[in-house]
Amino acid sequence: MLDDATDFKSLLSDPSLVCEAAYVDGEWVQAESGKSFDVVNPARGDVIAKVPDLSRAEVARAIDAAERSRHDWAKRPAKERAAVLRKWYDLMMANQEDLARIMTAEQGKPLTESRGEIAYAGGFIEWFGEEAKRVYGETIPAPQADKRISVIRQPVGVVGSITPWNFPAAMIARKVAPALAVGCSFVARPAQLTPLSALAMAKLAEEAGVPAGVFSVVTSTSSSEVGKEFCENPKVRKLTFTGSTEVGRILLSQAADQVKKCSMELGGNAPFIVFDDADVDAAVDGAIACKFRNNGQTCVCANRIYVQDAVYDEFAKKLKAKVEQLSVGDGLEDGTELGPLIEPDAVKKVREHLQDALDKGAKVLTGGEDHPLGGQFFKPTIVTEATQDMKVSTEETFGPFAPLFRFTDVDDVIEKANDTIFGLASYFFARDLSRVTKVQEALEYGIVGVNTGLISTEVAPFGGVKQSGLGREGSRHGIDDYLEMKYICTVV
Numbered sequence: 001m002l003d004d005a006t007d008f009k010s011l012l013s014d015p016s017l018v019c020e021a022a023y024v025d026g027e028w029v030q031a032e033s034g035k036s037f038d039v040v041n042p043a044r045g046d047v048i049a050k051v052p053d054l055s056r057a058e059v060a061r062a063i064d065a066a067e068r069s070r071h072d073w074a075k076r077p078a079k080e081r082a083a084v085l086r087k088w089y090d091l092m093m094a095n096q097e098d099l100a101r102i103m104t105a106e107q108g109k110p111l112t113e114s115r116g117e118i119a120y121a122g123g124f125i126e127w128f129g130e131e132a133k134r135v136y137g138e139t140i141p142a143p144q145a146d147k148r149i150s151v152i153r154q155p156v157g158v159v160g161s162i163t164p165w166n167f168p169a170a171m172i173a174r175k176v177a178p179a180l181a182v183g184c185s186f187v188a189r190p191a192q193l194t195p196l197s198a199l200a201m202a203k204l205a206e207e208a209g210v211p212a213g214v215f216s217v218v219t220s221t222s223s224s225e226v227g228k229e230f231c232e233n234p235k236v237r238k239l240t241f242t243g244s245t246e247v248g249r250i251l252l253s254q255a256a257d258q259v260k261k262c263s264m265e266l267g268g269n270a271p272f273i274v275f276d277d278a279d280v281d282a283a284v285d286g287a288i289a290c291k292f293r294n295n296g297q298t299c300v301c302a303n304r305i306y307v308q309d310a311v312y313d314e315f316a317k318k319l320k321a322k323v324e325q326l327s328v329g330d331g332l333e334d335g336t337e338l339g340p341l342i343e344p345d346a347v348k349k350v351r352e353h354l355q356d357a358l359d360k361g362a363k364v365l366t367g368g369e370d371h372p373l374g375g376q377f378f379k380p381t382i383v384t385e386a387t388q389d390m391k392v393s394t395e396e397t398f399g400p401f402a403p404l405f406r407f408t409d410v411d412d413v414i415e416k417a418n419d420t421i422f423g424l425a426s427y428f429f430a431r432d433l434s435r436v437t438k439v440q441e442a443l444e445y446g447i448v449g450v451n452t453g454l455i456s457t458e459v460a461p462f463g464g465v466k467q468s469g470l471g472r473e474g475s476r477h478g479i480d481d482y483l484e485m486k487y488i489c490t491v492v
């Protein structure tokens with residue numbers, strides 16, 4: 001652990017990237033009430049910054065600024081908007097180390113993962129800057145000689161955004177990038193636990209030339225009030241949300257009154273299936289990457305690991321050996337592979353899922369207790385003999401807890417894998433071509449990883465089916481949710 005006296009800003013080349021103010025209409029502001037809230041380092045429990053606690057009325061002013069500024073931004077040639085996004089990407093990458101340290105300090109993930117997330121977030125800005133220049137329309141042969149039919153695509157307008165704490169930069173980037181690329185304006189409300197990454201991104205966007213009002217970051221402890229403002233303010237044409245399915249339901253209900261355009265990136269419950277023809281060593285490496293990335297705190301982490309009888313013991317033994325090598329500690333320290341969980345309730349949920357599994361017959365293979373570091377650290381844990389009646393088979397654990405389920409029959413494991421209200425990510429390891437084809441088509445998920453545990457990239461359409469969400473982010477498809485299609489019929 002770093003010395004508690006270490007001020008993480010002393011680790012930065014540019015401490016001014018730590019912005020203890022909200023960014024509204026091109027100005028760095030405090031709350032009129034004078035209220036602020038603490039940003040805490042989950043590894044050490046110390047306060048690393050204070051940011052303003054804006055009121056709903058102050059959020060409404062950011063929306064007003066977004067409405068005023070969007071028209072000129074949309075009128076700019078796409079090439080000009082693309083150049084601003086490219087500059088923003090270049091600044092993100094030039095400041096990658098500082099942005100990573102800020103992220104690790106507020107979210108806890110190891111520096112290696114924070115560096116990766118900054119590159120991932122920047123990748124969306126780079127990608128959609130390029131896509132800005134390819135928003136095409138079409139002409140359609142008219143059924144009458146005196147008519148001409150054309151279709152154009154125009155920016156939706158003001159976008160309201162609410163995002164979670166687990167990827168404090170990437171979850172915003174994959175929304176704000178397509179929005180600004182097509183000429184929308186954007187008001188972001190980052191998670192209360194991790195606002196600093198969003199504010200640092202705004203500082204670099206300002207430097208890159210994003211006009212005042214086009215991108216604002218409002219910090220607030222009252223997420224429900226901000227959500228209601230986004231849903232009830234008619235100037236907001238679209239709500240984009242990433243978070244739990246529970247909150248997604250609330251927002252969709254609130255948005256229904258104005259039939260507001262919504263994108264939803266929600267919860268997951270990923271199955272990870274190891275068949276008897278798999279490369280077991282590759283499957284173990286895939287499971288480590290998939291289960292323990294961000295300490296298990298990702299929407300696409302393996303939540304249930306199904307292993308076919310013939311390779312169950314080999315897989316369990318090799319996974320145990322690798323898990324016991326994982327280095328747990330402060331993410332700001334070199335070599336750390338698993339940081340703390342984000343808050344005490346997150347640790348409580350891991351303990352709850354573990355105890356429920358043990359009560360129903362599971363056995364601890366490794367871990368299964370708080371880490372000697374204490375606080376929000378927990379030992380990476382594997383249990384064997386997991387069964388479908390356990391909480392972990394229907395609820396997202398969101399922590400370093402790997403339950404192994406044994407299976408025999410292929411059709412049976414597909415049925416079990418699909419037996420959930422969620423449908424975001426899924427994974428399986430197999431080599432038989434017929435089996436691979438059958439399984440990848442049978443899994444009811446928006447994302448399928450075949451012989452890999454890592455699927456995150458800006459070039460592919462990311463999103464879920466069933467109650468894991470609506471819409472896709474990233475890829476050429478990710479721009480569609482920020483455009484309205486207009487059909488023009490002209491009599492000549």
Ligand SMILES: NC(=O)c1ccc[n+]([C@@H]2O[C@H](COP(=O)([O-])OP(=O)(O)OC[C@H]3O[C@@H](n4cnc5c(N)ncnc54)[C@H](O)[C@@H]3O)[C@@H](O)[C@H]2O)c1
Nearest residue numbers: 163164165190191223224227243244247265266267268299
């Ligand atoms: N599908 C994806 O791309 C994706 C990505 C990351 C996280 N997630 C999901 O997010 C969850 C973990 O993140 P979390 O704990 O921050 O989720 P959460 O739903 O509790 O919170 C998400 C965001 O919504 C805000 N919020 C909470 N209640 C609200 C309300 N009533 N109105 C408006 N905003 C509200 C929070 O302050 C936060 O900023 C997990 O379920 C995970 O699967 C999904």
Ligand SMILES: O=C[C@H](O)CS(=O)(=O)O
Nearest residue numbers: 166167297298299300456
């Ligand atoms: O937690 C959810 C994120 O969307 C994970 S990913 O990094 O985008 O795959």
